[in-house]
Amino acid sequence: MQARDVSGGPVACGCANPGAQLILEVAVELFSEKGYNATSMSEVARRAGISKANVFHHFGSKHDLYLEVIREACRDSREALHQGRDSGQTVVQQLSAFLHHHLDTLLRRDRVSRLVVREVLDSTPEGGKELAEQVFFDGFTELVEIVREGQQQGEFRSDMDPALLAHMIISISLFYFQSRNVLRHFPPVDFADEPQRFVEMACDLLFHGCLKAGDPDNKAAVGNRPACRTMSKETPE
Amino acid sequence: MQARDVSGGPVACGCANPGAQLILEVAVELFSEKGYNATSMSEVARRAGISKANVFHHFGSKHDLYLEVIREACRDSREALHQGRDSGQTVVQQLSAFLHHHLDTLLRRDRVSRLVVREVLDSTPEGGKELAEQVFFDGFTELVEIVREGQQQGEFRSDMDPALLAHMIISISLFYFQSRNVLRHFPPVDFADEPQRFVEMACDLLFHGCLKAGDPDNKAAVGNRPACRTMSKETPE
DNA sequence: GTCTATAAATAGATAGAC
């Protein structure tokens, strides 16, 4: 990967040079439209109005270019998450704002977002490692840190795995994004075309839970809790 | 779709006939391995040891056969959900058990599960309608009904959209399934290869929320709540 | 080299006999 920005600037995008930027935009288009195999480096070069050799100069290989496209697709959300940290907001507000932004970005950039999701879905164990390390690591790590911060400041329960909440947050927006075409046709669902409202409701659910609050006699809630947090060797009839 | 079971038996699988059953198994294999386009009806017939015309006799078209494969992949989970209803368990226990079963099924039948998820991801607005109506409708509807039951019996908050919780439940297992190859390589994640434990932790989070309980002074929690439930016209403050 | 025309192969689907 020769195209890494060595200028010391923000790590947002792997390419500071305007030339590489154009290639990246073209590549995002092409990979989104046609997928990895059907996209040729020759076509990328042609659409960018440069030589194929130049493309290989900026991005060492087709695979590297592809990886950079995936990174680019996640950049906005990653930056939004980072910027929220010194905004004076509570952690709950930061996470809620991130979810709004994340889902909005997914929907706005539908095609390339699908590309990312498909890449994750089709990832082999080895490919997953690469994605984790070279694409999602920074964002996920920061999300986990924010959750930890929420625990330290007393907003969140401390008996909770921060990585779990981070995972759930990502899953909320991503799964909504990928299921909305189906969701729309379930009669009891009225939020399939209202992502904003969905995020608000989902946040509420995630923060406060779905059990009836203020009801210590809730047998189901209390009775179930053990079964729901141990590997349950102790079948609690 | 001529192969529907008209014998009055359970609607579980579209095919009661042993002949159709074999075809379906072969089709699951082939579609899972090679995808829709790369799978030919001739090959299905050959692998099933029958004529091509016979395949068309049982399943009216390639598309219908494919749809039946998707349905078949969801059958186990749908049945498990249904059977849990008259098991005497609380709704919380039913949902927890369903999540365990659902994720277990996804992981056990990895390839065909991927097929289903990919189908949802790649669905056009029209394809989404078909999937919703002909594949997922029964299961999702039942899940929503179970949640409603939980609300009526006082286990769950009543100021919550049951379809939202149903969606979240599905998203938990499905997104874990599809992200686990990536998840495994995030250092703060220690549940990527422990689906049982993951489900238990996720249930806990989903049921009880992530906010610190028993702390009415939690400004973040209270302060955020209005912004997080704007759907209600009756702003309870 | 590139293009078009055509042949060959393969796909999905149907008809009618057994």
Add this chain to the structure above:
DNA sequence: GTCTATCTATTTATAGAC
């Protein structure tokens, strides 16, 4: 229910003209 035979559309391969 199962088969053989057949139809039609599409894809792929090849030949030959320009």
